[in-house]
Amino acid sequence: MPGPHDTHDLTEADPLSAASLDALVADALAAFAAASGVAALKEARLAHAGERSPIALANRAIGRLTPAERKDAGRRIGMARGAINGALAERQAIVEAAELERALSEESVDVTLPVALAPEGAIHPITGLIELMSDVFVAMGWEVAEGPEAEAEWLNFDALNIGADHPARGESDTLFVAPVGSHRVLRTHTSPVQLRSLLDRELPVYVVCPGKVYRADEFDATHVPVFHQIEGLCVDKGITMAHLKGTLDHLARTMFGDVRTRFRPNYFPFTEPSAEMDLECFVCHGASVGNPDAPCRTCRSEGWIEWGGCGIVNPRVLRAAGIDTDVYSGFAFGMGIERTLMFRNNAADMRDMVEGDVRFSRSLKGEAR
Numbered sequence: 001m002p003g004p005h006d007t008h009d010l011t012e013a014d015p016l017s018a019a020s021l022d023a024l025v026a027d028a029l030a031a032f033a034a035a036s037g038v039a040a041l042k043e044a045r046l047a048h049a050g051e052r053s054p055i056a057l058a059n060r061a062i063g064r065l066t067p068a069e070r071k072d073a074g075r076r077i078g079m080a081r082g083a084i085n086g087a088l089a090e091r092q093a094i095v096e097a098a099e100l101e102r103a104l105s106e107e108s109v110d111v112t113l114p115v116a117l118a119p120e121g122a123i124h125p126i127t128g129l130i131e132l133m134s135d136v137f138v139a140m141g142w143e144v145a146e147g148p149e150a151e152a153e154w155l156n157f158d159a160l161n162i163g164a165d166h167p168a169r170g171e172s173d174t175l176f177v178a179p180v181g182s183h184r185v186l187r188t189h190t191s192p193v194q195l196r197s198l199l200d201r202e203l204p205v206y207v208v209c210p211g212k213v214y215r216a217d218e219f220d221a222t223h224v225p226v227f228h229q230i231e232g233l234c235v236d237k238g239i240t241m242a243h244l245k246g247t248l249d250h251l252a253r254t255m256f257g258d259v260r261t262r263f264r265p266n267y268f269p270f271t272e273p274s275a276e277m278d279l280e281c282f283v284c285h286g287a288s289v290g291n292p293d294a295p296c297r298t299c300r301s302e303g304w305i306e307w308g309g310c311g312i313v314n315p316r317v318l319r320a321a322g323i324d325t326d327v328y329s330g331f332a333f334g335m336g337i338e339r340t341l342m343f344r345n346n347a348a349d350m351r352d353m354v355e356g357d358v359r360f361s362r363s364l365k366g367e368a369r
Helices: 018-034 037-047 052-063 067-106 125-138 189-201 239-256 315-321 337-345 359-364
Strands: 150-152 184-188 205-214 224-238 261-268 271-280 303-312 331-335
Touching: 018 037, 018 052, 018 067, 037 067, 052 067, 052 331, 067 359, 125 205, 125 224, 125 239, 125 337, 150 239, 189 205, 189 224, 189 315, 189 331, 224 239, 239 261, 239 271, 239 331, 239 337, 261 303, 271 331, 303 315, 303 337, 331 337
Parallel strands: none
Antiparallel strands: 150 184, 205 224, 224 331, 261 271, 271 303, 303 331
């Protein structure tokens, strides 16, 4: 057996000959070109450029050449390996790009198709109704005003002409904020927002004030200690009860359709004259009045249902805000959101509105805007 330094002729059968190396390169390039995927190209790489490939075995055969022969053989091996590796890299880029394009085409997702990723929710009917009622006034050019829920006692009572001895200021009706003597209460209505609007804005003022209010009420089917109101205030020159009636009639028709309304005299400290606004019963339409054979539980056979209070703003309230009552007058109104929702949807139990059951919100999701 010849030693590592024996002379060796580079014949055509020799793996280190130029012809043999050209054949190895040609076989490798053909295998790479035939590989149509990443997996097939990996097999071709192992077969033609791996540790046990012909080009690797030819490289190891250099060790049995003489030092003079190694230089030429090494140059030929290097050129052959360079050609194989270059062809492999070029083919790998083409194959990977083709597979990526195919994957993007076959695995694409149409994001415009409807898909239910989670159980359907719904805007709470109270929130939706507040937005709807506010939109009615925004469309008429009014502003939506908001204020704090923990309110100064002066704004909640005194500035509204509610005297210190008024029953509404007792602890049986009002929730006071600690400490004692802080003169702060959880607002019992959104009327303080109206006062803040008069103090903050230039006249004329047209604002609607929706929000959460608090009363020391029992928690039952028709009362909750935390509920929602929407109040409106208009202060301008020449305002009369006719403007008030027209505004509330428009709101009533938007909320309940073609419904009849009426004003019934009443008393409120912050308006004079004052009235209760009634809606014609949307169940019996007055047919139960004086008819014991067809009683109506909704209106108690009275033909009308109380909706909210209203009236011309008491001059004392305007003067408390620094407004000249010889020049300006105004009207104000307020009604409960929960009560309006019960009228619109014939809901029997107000507790359903605060228990957080999404099924209740879904059943009335038409209230959402």
